[in-house]
Amino acid sequence: AQSVAQPEDQVNVAEGNPLTVKCTYSVSGNPYLFWYVQYPNRGLQFLLKYITGDNLVKGSYGFEAEFNKSQTSFHLKKPSALVSDSALYFCAVRDANSGGYQKVTFGTGTKLQVIP
């Protein structure tokens, strides 16, 4: 079974400060990891993914995430937060060795609030 944990329901950060949204995962094989953002009453927008290669992945809107295999983490980061980054962020994982319909498991989401 695969699972994702986002330990923080909400993260508050001042505009211009660096932000981190935490994510840890559990899979039996190698992980494919994803971050999505959701604005109110909207669907999810893809930010970035880790499949293989460099542990530091760069994505949309200045976001990046670092894959840490030993800590089974994939934290989302941004050097300088914007008010417009305020949204709900979901981490997701898929087991690279899974067959069938290759389901993605989502975390419970972290609400990011950037304070002006």
Add this chain to the structure above:
Amino acid sequence: GAVVSQHPSRVICKSGTSVKIECRSLDFQATTMFWYRQFPKQSLMLMATSNEGSKATYEQGVEKDKFLINHASLTLSTLTVTSAHPEDSSFYICSARTSGGFYNEQFFGPGTRLTVL
């Protein structure tokens, strides 16, 4: 980037009626489509996965006779909530994945807010 549309974006219906939600991939062919349900302040719950031309695979606890899914073509999937009840009120999101890539990311529709009175 790939675009997925959903129609309608918002629907209000009376209890006992059926509601159909359409999900379309606008600029790519989606061999696999997913339907999710999202409750307020909660994560996405996968309801079912469908491949074009075959029956949908439902997750445990999801009633397939109540949530009818038809993946008629490579660009269209529909979810019909039959005999809707107030507890079916939710935010329904579809997602599509392109063919040819095991790890291709999923592209999400904007969601449909269903309210059953």
